[in-house]
Amino acid sequence: MDIGIISRLHALEIILAVGDNPGGTIRSYITTPSREGDGIPNRTLNLRITELADAGLLRYEAAEYRGRMATRVYLSDVGATIYRLLCVIRGL
Numbered sequence: 001m002d003i004g005i006i007s008r009l010h011a012l013e014i015i016l017a018v019g020d021n022p023g024g025t026i027r028s029y030i031t032t033p034s035r036e037g038d039g040i041p042n043r044t045l046n047l048r049i050t051e052l053a054d055a056g057l058l059r060y061e062a063a064e065y066r067g068r069m070a071t072r073v074y075l076s077d078v079g080a081t082i083y084r085l086l087c088v089i090r091g092l
Helices: 003-007 011-020 026-030 043-054 077-090
Strands: 031-033 039-041 058-065 068-075
Touching: 003 011, 011 026, 011 043, 011 058, 011 068, 011 077, 026 031, 026 043, 026 068, 039 043, 043 058, 068 077
Parallel strands: none
Antiparallel strands: 031 039, 058 068
16 A cells, blocks of 8 residues: 555545444535535545545445435445554544
8 A cells, every 4th residue: 555645635534534434425425515504525535535445445335325326435454444543643
């Protein structure tokens, strides 16, 4: 694994978000609040999730959400190890 992947913008935030709430849909992790109250998908977050999955830190599972096909996101074994280390750092 290229260690530089976790230094990219939003990478650590995504690992923490998936570790704190595993099994969310991609949309739930990439949606940022807007002034109108609804969420807007963030393209950078979506790209970062793809990169983290390609690097082996996240894994996808096909699922159904409200009757539609969806993709759920989980940490891989390596991602879970990084998550635990980040939790230690977050607790300092």
